[in-house]
Amino acid sequence: MFKKIAHRQVGIESISYGFSLLVISAVLTACGGGGSDSTTPVATTPDGGLSQVATLGQKIFSDVSLSASGQQSCATCHNPDNAHAQTNDLSVQLGGANMDQVGFRAVPSLRYLNLKPAFFFDNEGTPTGGFTWDGRVQSLAEQAQRPFLAPHEMANASKADVIERLKRTSYAEEFRRAFGADIFNQVDDAFDRVTFALQEYQKEDTDFHPYNSKYDLFLAGKVSLSTQELRGLALFNNPTKGNCAACHTSTKGADGSAPLFTDFTYDNLGVPRNYLIPATADASYFDLGLCGPDRTDLTSRVDLCGKFKVPTLRNVATRKTFFHNGKFNNLRDVLGFYVRRDTNPEEWYPRAADGTIQKFNDVPSQYKANVNITEGPYNRQPGMAPALSTDEIEDVIQFLGTLTDGYKAP
Numbered sequence: 001m002f003k004k005i006a007h008r009q010v011g012i013e014s015i016s017y018g019f020s021l022l023v024i025s026a027v028l029t030a031c032g033g034g035g036s037d038s039t040t041p042v043a044t045t046p047d048g049g050l051s052q053v054a055t056l057g058q059k060i061f062s063d064v065s066l067s068a069s070g071q072q073s074c075a076t077c078h079n080p081d082n083a084h085a086q087t088n089d090l091s092v093q094l095g096g097a098n099m100d101q102v103g104f105r106a107v108p109s110l111r112y113l114n115l116k117p118a119f120f121f122d123n124e125g126t127p128t129g130g131f132t133w134d135g136r137v138q139s140l141a142e143q144a145q146r147p148f149l150a151p152h153e154m155a156n157a158s159k160a161d162v163i164e165r166l167k168r169t170s171y172a173e174e175f176r177r178a179f180g181a182d183i184f185n186q187v188d189d190a191f192d193r194v195t196f197a198l199q200e201y202q203k204e205d206t207d208f209h210p211y212n213s214k215y216d217l218f219l220a221g222k223v224s225l226s227t228q229e230l231r232g233l234a235l236f237n238n239p240t241k242g243n244c245a246a247c248h249t250s251t252k253g254a255d256g257s258a259p260l261f262t263d264f265t266y267d268n269l270g271v272p273r274n275y276l277i278p279a280t281a282d283a284s285y286f287d288l289g290l291c292g293p294d295r296t297d298l299t300s301r302v303d304l305c306g307k308f309k310v311p312t313l314r315n316v317a318t319r320k321t322f323f324h325n326g327k328f329n330n331l332r333d334v335l336g337f338y339v340r341r342d343t344n345p346e347e348w349y350p351r352a353a354d355g356t357i358q359k360f361n362d363v364p365s366q367y368k369a370n371v372n373i374t375e376g377p378y379n380r381q382p383g384m385a386p387a388l389s390t391d392e393i394e395d396v397i398q399f400l401g402t403l404t405d406g407y408k409a410p
Contacts, residue, residue, distance in 0.1 A: 049204075050201070050204050050205060051200060051204060052174075052177075052178050053178055053196070053197050053200045054197070054200040054201045054203070054204040054205065055174075055201075056171065056174060056175060056178055056197040056201075057196075057197035057198045057199070057200050057201025057202070058201050058205065059169075059171050059174075060074070060166075060194060060197055060198055060201075061073065061074045061075055061198060061201060062074065062075040063169060064076070065165055065168070065169060066148065066154065066156075066162060066165045066166060066169075067095075067148075067153075067154035067155065067156070067165075068096070068097040068154060068155040068156055068157075068161070069095070069096065069097055069098060069099050069154075069155065071099055072095055072099065072153070072154050073154075074144070074147065074198065077093050077107045078107070078109070078110045080207060082318055082320075083109050083111050083314075083315035083318045083319075083404075083405060084109050084110040084111050084207075084208060085107060085108070085109035085110075085111075085315070085318065085319055085320070086107045086320055086321070087320065088320060089320045089321060089329045090320075090321070090326070091106060091274050091276045091277055091321055091325065091326030091327070091329075092104060092105060092106060092107075092276075092277055092325075092326055093107055093153075094152075095150070095151075095152045095153040095154065095155060096151060096152055096153075096155045097155045101151055101152040101155070102152060102277070102278050103152045103153070103277075104152070104277065104279055104287065105133055105287065105324050105325065105326075106321045106322070106323065106324060106325060106326035107321075108132075108133065108311060109311075109312075109315060109319070110202060110208060111208055111209065111312070111314060111315055111405070112208070112209050112260055112312050112314050113131065113140060113202065113208070114140070114202060114203045114208065114209050115209075115260065116129060116130075116131060116264060117129035117130075117264060118130060118138040118139065119135040119136070119138060126265055127265065127266050127290060127304060127307070128263075128264045128265050128266075129264045130309070131143040132294075132309070133289060133308050133309050133324045134289045134290050134294055134295040134308065134309070135266070135290065135295070135309055136294060136295040136297070139199065140198070140199035140202050140203070141192075141195040141196050141198065141199035142195070144194075144195040144198040144199065145191075145195050148162050148191075148194075149162075159187050159188060159190075159191040160187045162191055162194065163184055163187050163190045163191060163194075166184075166190070166194065167184050172184075175190075175193070178193075178197075179193045210405050210406070211258050211405075212405055212406060212407060213314065213315075213402060213403050213404055213405050213406075213407050214401075214402040214403075214404070214407040215402040215403050216258055216407075217407060217409065218402065219252060219258065219259075222409070223407075223409050225399075225402060226398070228394075228395050228398045228399075229395075229398050229399045229401075229402055230399075231392075231395040231398075231399075232395035232396040232397065232398045232399025232400070233250070233399045235388060235392050235395055235396050235399075236248075236250060236396055236399055236400075237250055239376060240376060240387075241376075241377075241387055241388060241392070242338075242339075242377065242387065242388060242392075242396055243375065243376040243377060243387070244313075244396070246375065247262065247263050247265060247267065247310045248261040248262055248263075248310070248312075248313045249261065249262070249263055260312050260314070261312045261313040261314050261403065262310050262311060262312040262313070263310060264309075264310065265309075265310050266289065266290055266304070266307040266308060266309055266310060267307055267308070267310060267372055268289075268305075268306040268307045268308070268363070268367075268370045268371050268372055269323075269338075269341075269371070269372060269378075270306075270341065270359070270360035270362075270363060270368075270371040270372070271323045271324070271325060271327050271337075271362060272327055272337075272348050272349055272361060272362060273325075273327075273361045273362035274325040274326060274327040274362070276326075277325060277326075280362075286362065286363070286364055287324065287325065287362075288305040288306050288364075288367070289304070289305070289306055289307045289308040289309075289324065290304040290305070290307045290308075291304050291305040291306075292305075302366075302367065303370060304370070305363075305364075305367040305370055306363045306367050306370050306371065307370065308323075308324040309324075313400065313403055314403045314405070315403060315404055315405055316331065316400050316403060317331060317397070317400050317401045317403065317404050318404055319331075322334045325362070331397050331400060332393065332397065335388065335393045335396060335397065336393065338377055338378075338387075339377045339386040339387045339388045339393070340386045341378065342373065342378055342379075342380045342381060342382070342384075343380050343381070343382060343383070343384050343385070343386050344382070344386070345357050345359045345382065349361055
């Protein structure tokens, strides 16, 4: 969350942290299936202006009949009413033919993904972009493929199974009109059209990227932030305090675009092992992000092992779980971990039989050197003061609450 990448700080240098809060304020201001096919929430577009393909994507998104269980759709885990994220506090979700198969990673929100670039290494060799926690897929359409076929998600045995289920939906004829009368006879093409429709739905429906939080209105000069929210913003931006803006950029782009609160990079934060994930019962199991196990093209890049995507912080106050493994379920603990991970490691990691603290216990010993320990607030040692006090953490939490979509000014 706090990795400092100075060359990505678009406009951040314009904020002088020695200024008063008033000066800071001035600177920042200048899936809906038809009939019985759907039992999960449907996201809607305010103006109803979706294309034919995107409208199909909307129906597919919330159609539970496309799963082996008949109980799960995209909207089950990406509920439109909770910023297209999960509504429970489970670390990982349940799926499968009987809805009893446990996943491996926390569910991310689908908000604000339409501008995410495909995975690449920048001029400095920094891994950037890509979808999913490890960036292994290159587009929203590709991202939509796995849930249909994963045994712990919608659990279809094959693409053909998905298309057979689709043929029985109330919108099957609409699908034929959009993609050709014989589309269902071409399974691979039909499956590609399913995921393409989901992609277009996410791109076209402004519910996925509304830019209508209190902070957006603040940047537009339409509302003011409270004193506590302004304090939190200053701490968020300050490289000697929270340093959050180093990865979660908070200022407008050079072209005036709204901030996405992510620089699309990856980091290894040494998040504690989450024993609520059944796979961790195997002591040899480790989720290493960019270098496996799901991603296979970077397994030789041992310097990347344990790095996961820096997510957007938009709507972060509505999230039920945090980090790739869902280790934490509230912002207060998340921020506490960030600033006291190194000053008070005993709060976050277990002790071995000999009493030593098993720090970074979800990273194999040979990769612990990859954990970020150089950039604030991770550049501290036991006995030092955390970068943020308890009161300052509360200020940052108040600021993060301004990133929630759908703000209604009094």
